[in-house]
Amino acid sequence: MLFRLQNTLTRQKEAFAPLAPGRIGMYVCGVTVYDYCHVGHARVCVVFDVVQRTLRHLGYDLTYVRNFTDVDDKIIARANANGESVESLTERFIQAFYEDMDRLDCQRPDIEPRVTTHMGEIIDMVQQIVARGHGYVVASEPVPVNDQPMATSDVYFSVESFPTYGSLSRRVQEDNADGASERVSFDGRKKDQRDFALWKAAKPGEPWWPSPWGPGRPGWHIECSAMACKHLGGAFDIHGGGKDLVFPHHENEIAQAQAATGDAFAKHWMHNGFVTIDSEKMAKSTGNFFTIRDVLARFHPQVLRYFLLTAHYTHPLNFSDKAMDEAAKRVLNVYEKLAQADELLARQPTAATGKPPAVVEVAQAELMEALCDDFNTPRALAALSEPITVLTAALAKPKAAGNMECIAHVRGFIARAADLLGVFQYPAAQLSELIVELARDSMFPPGSEGLAWVLDKMRERDTARSDKNWARSDELRAELLQGGVEVRDTREGSMWRPRLAID
Template sequence: MASLHCLPPSVEPRVSEHINQIIDMIKQILDNGCAYVIDGDVYFSVDKFPDYGRLSGRKLEDNRAGERVAVDSRKQNPADFALWKSTKPGEPSWESPWGPGRPGWHIECSAMSATYLGHSFDIHGGGMDLVFPHHENEIAQSCAACSKSQVGYWMHNGFVNVNSEKMSKSLGNFFTIRQVIDLYHPLALRLFLLGTHYRSPMNYSTVLLESASDRAFYIYQSLHDCEKLLLQSHGSQLKDTVAVETQDCIRRFHAAFRTSMSDDLHTNVVLAALTEPLKTMNDLLHTRKGKKQALRIETLQALEKEVSSVLSILGLMPSNCSEVVGQLKSKALLRAGITEEEVLIKIEDRNSARKNKDYEKSDKIREELAVKGIALMDNPDGTTWRPSVPLEMQELLISST
C-alpha cells in the first residue's frame, strides 16, 4: 500500500482485543431498552429505533426476511439482528453476562470506532454492498448505545468490474494489487483508480490501465523535463510575474481543483483539468514558439509549482520524477517482453534503413515496436523511445470513446 502512496492507518484494531468494549456497548443498548436476550443470544430490536433504514432509504416492510439467512422464529421481529451469539461447536467464544459466545457481525465496528474515534466522527467508509444491512445496523446500535452518536459523511465506493463483468473468484477474473503492480507502476494504478469517481462502478481492463500508464509517463516526463530546465536556470535573475495567459491557465486549473474536490471528491474531473497546464508546460519546454516566450522560466516555475501541489494532494507526486520515468519505462519493457538493449538495436537498424532510404523497413521496425507498446520519437538530437499504449489497444481505446 505504501507503493500506492496510501498512508498507513493510525490504528488497526482486532475484534478479539476489544471484547470488553463490545460487551459494554451491548449492556448499554440493553439498559436503554433497545435489545432483548433469548437463550444466551442478544438481539437488537429494530422496532425501538424509528429511524431504521434512514441511510439506505429502505423501509422495514420492504425487507424480505429469510433471503440471506434462515429466519430465527424466536425473534420479536424478523429484521432484528444479533448483537451477541451464544457459543456453537467449533467457534471461538468469550465469557459474557449472557453466557459464552461471540459478537454479532455488526457490533464490533460500532464498539471499536467509538473506542478510538468517539461516538461522533466525520467520515465512515465502505463498499456499496455494506449500506444495507451492515451500516444501517451500525447506525441503529450506535445511536441506541449513545443518543449523541453521529457520522458526518458516509462514503461508499462502487464495485470493480473486469472488462464490464463483476470481479469475482467464481468467474475467474479475480486478481490482487500485487499482481497488477508486477507489470504496472503503482502510481499508474493509482492514477487509473482516481480516474473514476469513488462512488461509481470501476471498469478494470488492460486497455484502460495501459492508457493510465501512458498518461502517467506523460505527466512525470513533463515534470522531469521542467525540473531539469529549472535546475539549469538556478541562480538566474527571475521576475515575480508570469505571462498573463499562464496566470489565467493556473487560475482555471486551481478553480477546477477546488470545485471538483469540494463536490464529493470528483478526482476524475481534476485529472482531466491537468491537460491544459501540462500542454502549456510542454509547449514552453519543447516548441520553437514556447522557447522564445517572454518570462518562460518564471512561467514554467509557476506551472510546475501548481501541478505538483495538486498531485501531492492526490497522492500522485513522487519524491523523484526522474526515477518514476525510468521505472515506467522498465515496466513497459517487461510487458513488451523486450530489453532496452534490443530496443536500441532496433533503433540503430531503423537509422540505417532511413539512411539507405529503405523507408519500408524503417516503417516496419517502428510498427513492430509500436505493437509492443514502444513508441519511437525522432528529434534533432536523434531517436529516443518511450512507453505507449500498444497499437491494437489504441484502436480499442478509440472505438470505446
C-alpha cells in the first residue's frame, strides 16, 4: 500500500517511495539525557512509534535509528552541579527514559547510538568536511592536560562555502540574523556569523576526546550527521524530530553530511508539532512543562498515549487536565466494552470465521487509509467508533443469531488496530482497577485503603441491595462517588469505575 507523507523539505505531501525497494532507513533525533523527559518528548516517541509500527505492518524492512545525546553543555553543567560524573548522570537518565517509554508502550528502535561511542565517526566526518573545503580550524586557548598546557583548536563549518545552505528552513541568513542579533553575541573567531562549530576545543574541567585538532568534543549538530550516515548510509529515507529542530539543527545536519559525503542525506523530513500548555510551547528552559512521570502518577499510560494520538502529529497539541480527563473517559469507555466482549468470548468461545461484518471491513480499510495518509491518527482513532457501536449493540443481545460472530470479528479488528496504535491492547477487565490504583492519592479519601476500600463499600452495597435497602444503597453510592468512584447497576450485578470530572 502506498502512503503519503508531508515533507518539510518540499512543504508538500508526497507519495512515499523508498530509495531501495522494500527497505526504509529512518533516523529520529532523540533526547539530551540530563533530566527527566516531559510530555513533549513523549509525543515524539509515541508518534514515531506509530510510524514504526505502521511501516513494519506495511511490510517494509525498516531500520529505525534514534540517538541519545550524552555529551553537551547542559549535561556537563548539570553533572558539575550534582557533583557527579557525566557518565553516571547520562546513564541514570537513559534508564529513566527507558522506563517512561516502556510504560508508554513505545517499541525500541533498532539502533540507539550515543555520541560518546561514535567519536571516531564524528572526527572522520569533520576531517572530510575540512578536506573538502567546507570547514576551517581556529586555534584556541591551550588547555591543561595532566598539568601540561596542550594546544587545541575549534573547527567551524563555513556556510559561505555551501550555497544550498538553508534549503530546509528556507531562511536567508542576513535577514534572519537581523532581529535576532540582540540575543546572539558576536563571535569574532568565526569568519562568518552564520558559521557553526563542528568541533569544540576543550575547556578546563570539561570532558574531552583526542582529535587531530587537539583535545575537544563535538559540536551539537555533527553527531546526528555522523551517526545517521554510519548506520543508514549517506542517503536514507526519513529523518524526523520536533519542529524546533528544523533550524538550525537539521539545517546544519544536512549541510555537514552533504559536505562530507557528497551524498543526498535524508529524503523525507518529518517534523512533529509541540505539546503546549495554554497554547504555549512546553519547554524545559521556560519551566513550562510536566514530566512524563508526573503525568503518569495521575493518569494511566494508555490515557497519555491515547491523548498524544488525538491530534495530527504536525499540529500543536494542548495539554490540560480537562483534555486528559476526556481522554481517560474515552479510553475507559472503550476498555469497558472490550472487557464485556472478552468476558463473553471467554464463556462462549467463538471464532471470527466467515466474512466479517461490513462495518469491520469498512473500518479496517479506513484505519489503514488514515495511517497511510501521513499518519493521520485522529482519523484512525475515529475509525474505531462505528465498530464499537456495533459491538455494544451485539453485546446487548449475545444470543441473537450471528451476534457472537460479530463480537468476535469486532474484537479481532480492535486488536489489530491496537497493534498499530499501541492503545487498547491491555487485558481489558483490569484497566479500571489499574487506573484507580495509579490515581489513588487523588481519588480516595485520605487514609483509606484505596482499591480495598472501594471493594468493601461495593460488597456492603450489594448486601443492602439484595435486602432492598435502597436508602443504605444510595448512601453508599454517594460515599463512593465522594471517593471518586462511579457505581452502576446491571442485571449481572453492580459495576464501578473511576469518576472523571469534566467541566
